Amino acid sequence: MxxxxxxxxxxxxxxxxxxxxxxxxxxxxxxIAYETHGTLNEARDNAILICHALTxxxxxxxxxxxxxxxxxxxxxxxxxxxxxxxxxxxxxxxxIGSCMGSTGPASLAPDGKPYGMRFPVITIRDMVRGHIALxxxxxxxxxxxxxxxxxxxxxxxxxxxxxxxxxxxxxxxASTARHSAQNIAFHEVGRQAIMADPDWREGAYYEAxxxxxxxxxxxxxxARMAAHITYLxxxxxxxxxxxxLQDRSEKTFGFDAxxxxxxxxxxxxxxxxxxxxxxxxxxxxxxxxYFDLAEEHGGMLAKAFxxxxxxxxxxxxxxDWLYPTSESxxxxxxxxxxxxxVSFVExxxxxxxxxFLLDVxxxxxxxxxxxxxxx
Amino acid sequence: MxxxxxxxxxxxxxxxxxxxxxxxxxxxxxxIAYETHGTLNEARDNAILICHALTxxxxxxxxxxxxxxxxxxxxxxxxxxxxxxxxxxxxxxxxIGSCMGSTGPASLAPDGKPYGMRFPVITIRDMVRGHIALxxxxxxxxxxxxxxxxxxxxxxxxxxxxxxxxxxxxxxxASTARHSAQNIAFHEVGRQAIMADPDWREGAYYEAxxxxxxxxxxxxxxARMAAHITYLxxxxxxxxxxxxLQDRSEKTFGFDAxxxxxxxxxxxxxxxxxxxxxxxxxxxxxxxxYFDLAEEHGGMLAKAFxxxxxxxxxxxxxxDWLYPTSESxxxxxxxxxxxxxVSFVExxxxxxxxxFLLDVxxxxxxxxxxxxxxx
Numbered sequence: 001m002x003x004x005x006x007x008x009x010x011x012x013x014x015x016x017x018x019x020x021x022x023x024x025x026x027x028x029x030x031x032i033a034y035e036t037h038g039t040l041n042e043a044r045d046n047a048i049l050i051c052h053a054l055t056x057x058x059x060x061x062x063x064x065x066x067x068x069x070x071x072x073x074x075x076x077x078x079x080x081x082x083x084x085x086x087x088x089x090x091x092x093x094x095x096i097g098s099c100m101g102s103t104g105p106a107s108l109a110p111d112g113k114p115y116g117m118r119f120p121v122i123t124i125r126d127m128v129r130g131h132i133a134l135x136x137x138x139x140x141x142x143x144x145x146x147x148x149x150x151x152x153x154x155x156x157x158x159x160x161x162x163x164x165x166x167x168x169x170x171x172x173x174a175s176t177a178r179h180s181a182q183n184i185a186f187h188e189v190g191r192q193a194i195m196a197d198p199d200w201r202e203g204a205y206y207e208a209x210x211x212x213x214x215x216x217x218x219x220x221x222x223a224r225m226a227a228h229i230t231y232l233x234x235x236x237x238x239x240x241x242x243x244x245l246q247d248r249s250e251k252t253f254g255f256d257a258x259x260x261x262x263x264x265x266x267x268x269x270x271x272x273x274x275x276x277x278x279x280x281x282x283x284x285x286x287x288x289x290y291f292d293l294a295e296e297h298g299g300m301l302a303k304a305f306x307x308x309x310x311x312x313x314x315x316x317x318x319x320d321w322l323y324p325t326s327e328s329x330x331x332x333x334x335x336x337x338x339x340x341x342v343s344f345v346e347x348x349x350x351x352x353x354x355x356f357l358l359d360v361x362x363x364x365x366x367x368x369x370x371x372x373x374x375x
Numbered sequence: 376m377x378x379x380x381x382x383x384x385x386x387x388x389x390x391x392x393x394x395x396x397x398x399x400x401x402x403x404x405x406x407i408a409y410e411t412h413g414t415l416n417e418a419r420d421n422a423i424l425i426c427h428a429l430t431x432x433x434x435x436x437x438x439x440x441x442x443x444x445x446x447x448x449x450x451x452x453x454x455x456x457x458x459x460x461x462x463x464x465x466x467x468x469x470x471i472g473s474c475m476g477s478t479g480p481a482s483l484a485p486d487g488k489p490y491g492m493r494f495p496v497i498t499i500r501d502m503v504r505g506h507i508a509l510x511x512x513x514x515x516x517x518x519x520x521x522x523x524x525x526x527x528x529x530x531x532x533x534x535x536x537x538x539x540x541x542x543x544x545x546x547x548x549a550s551t552a553r554h555s556a557q558n559i560a561f562h563e564v565g566r567q568a569i570m571a572d573p574d575w576r577e578g579a580y581y582e583a584x585x586x587x588x589x590x591x592x593x594x595x596x597x598a599r600m601a602a603h604i605t606y607l608x609x610x611x612x613x614x615x616x617x618x619x620l621q622d623r624s625e626k627t628f629g630f631d632a633x634x635x636x637x638x639x640x641x642x643x644x645x646x647x648x649x650x651x652x653x654x655x656x657x658x659x660x661x662x663x664x665y666f667d668l669a670e671e672h673g674g675m676l677a678k679a680f681x682x683x684x685x686x687x688x689x690x691x692x693x694x695d696w697l698y699p700t701s702e703s704x705x706x707x708x709x710x711x712x713x714x715x716x717v718s719f720v721e722x723x724x725x726x727x728x729x730x731f732l733l734d735v736x737x738x739x740x741x742x743x744x745x746x747x748x749x750x
Contacts, residue, residue, distance in 0.1 A: 181616040189640070266567070
């Protein structure tokens with residue numbers, strides 16, 4: 001269960017200045033919800049920014065206030081852990097566009113009503129602009145490192161490329177420098193599932209929900225189910241579920257969840273709708289699809305890192321088919337071309353893309369080793 | 376455009392006897408819509424049954440009456456083609472559960488109203504029982520060959536296993552002897568998308584549609600989009616679409632189909648709803664998920680073929696991640712164990728699972744060669 005202490009760990013920064021966006025607009029009254037752990041040293045040079053994934057949040061270490069579950073990276077972050085809070089000052093901020101306290105489509109627009117689809121389409125770099133504003137407010141000129149998996153890795157790359165003076169190291173796990181056609185396709189299925197739900201109401205469902213009505217939970221649930229398949233490996237699904245039946249010895253010759261994998265997916269879909277806003281899902285997937293770091297820098301990925309002096313570490317997983325090793329290798333080649341120090345490892349793990357969140361001891365060692373090198 | 380001649384090619388068999396089903400029920404008044412091409416010889420031993428895939432139909436050679444498009448396998452079937460109508464008598468029947476003339480959930484039940492979800496859950500073997508009834512009616516004791524790709528391959532395997540005296544050869548392309556957890560998962564997403572659509576009305580949408588209302592077209596469209604991704608390879612999607620924009624030079628920073636792959640998927644989804652019944656999609660995907668040929672035969676796949684005397688040919692494609700080569704190899708090992716003659720080839724083709732329908736000249740040669748061996 002969430003406790004008072006847990007919610008207290010999440011702070012909110014209100015930006016005094018409008019946040020400029022890649023789309024040409026700017027966003028006023030931006031709030032950024034974040035957590036910090038550990039202590040910023042006197043030199044203010046021991047800060048690590050952890051960037052979260054699509055449906056992640058700032059609760060990297062402390063219990064999630066809605067689900068009561070432990071923070072999403074407690075296995076990696078904490079006293080004596082690979083990202084050691086005894087040594088580093090850890091910052092994790094909810095990205096703009098999300099729904100855990102930072103400004104997003106569910107937030108109130110200047111007219112006092114929720115933005116809904118009036119929220120501007122944002123990019124990964126816009127999320128990073130929010131992070132930079134937070135670093136400014138915290139008085140941190142240069143991060144010891146920026147770290148992230150999946151969409152978090154995109155933010156880490158974007159920060160290292162576009163705000164190169166703000167980070168001395170970047171650790172990019174199970175990520176990519178651009179969304180592939182297949183990545184876009186899966187996201188588009190999810191968006192269409194949400195937008196096909198009549199309770200989506202062109203994004204203006206917040207009032208209906210407040211009055212006891214429904215939002216597009218069914219559509220959001222289907223979107224989550226489709227995405228969830230891409231987070232796991234085929235072999236992992238086979239090992240975890242195979243064709244095993246759920247609480248029954250025979251097929252029912254009906255449309256109940258006969259198979260464990262069906263039951264699991266339905267649960268993943270339904271439980272997601274309790275903690276996530278459907279419009280945020282639309283906006284964040286759009287930001288990911290728009291992400292193409294080379295395109296932002298004249299079409300050459302190496303150019304993106306031309307002004308960087310950071311050292312990099314790229315990690316991929318052999319069973320990750322969402323952002324396969326070739327995507328990480330693509331980044332490594334660009335960093336090599338830019339003459340930057342980079343280490344790269346493909347780890348073997350059975351969990352597919354989700355490996356970056358799960359029990360992969362080899363990842364712990366890579367993270368600890370890379371962060372240790374900067375001593 | 377469909378012509379009178381085209382529609383004339385589709386015939387309908389009405390079964391006098393109820394069709395027994397794996398679920399324990401039996402289905403009365405079954406109609407089986409089918410096409411034939413070529414001439415049955417005097418010995419009645421030159422018939423080839425072609426089995427269609429999930430959303431396929433009997434229009435293997437002639438124009439589709441709804442879309443006006445050429446038959447789905449014109450490149451393979453016809454005079455002088457690998458499946459040569461100058462030599463063979465070709466039969467292709469719409470599977471039961473489908474919606475192109477054979478009995479399915481949109482058909483009228485004995486009470487004069489559409490079955491909807493009162494239609495019994497069927498299996499791949501039940502579809503094959505329909506085919507066998509058709510062979511009986513046509514006076515064909517033994518097929519020269521049964522041929523199919525994807526779900527058509529499942530039917531070919533099922534026929535060879537459960538009605539072993541009825542086919543002297545089986546050609547199984549891009550298929551599997553059982554649905555994997557990942558296969559089931561993708562189908563479940565599609566079913567949930569349909570069932571989440573309020574216009575699905577628990578399957579009883581036919582009356583609403585007849586009265587000018589809607590069926591679950593939005594849900595069906597999302598289901599088709601999700602499935603379509605699995606039919607293509609990641610590399611194929613990248614080559615075909617990459618991150619290219621659709622009829623625009625800049626991203627719109629909105630939720631239109633900016634990317635070609637989005638536009639393509641939306642079109643695939645929408646156009647599908649014009650030709651396919653949502654309940655049929657539920658029932659046929661369920662039949663595929665239930666398919667496990669080993670399970671039907673005591674858990675040992677080799678046992679499924681214990682009574683067979685047929686020769687087999689298995690074909691897989693290197694970019695097919697829906698039914699990868701390992702699935703075909705699994706069948707080959709079982710056929711080896713059963714002591715049956717089997718040839719097996721993995722073809723290289725860029726189109727993913729859809730390769731069996733597309734321009735892969737090597738497949739033509741394999742099909743022609745395998746069918747030629749039986750002379």
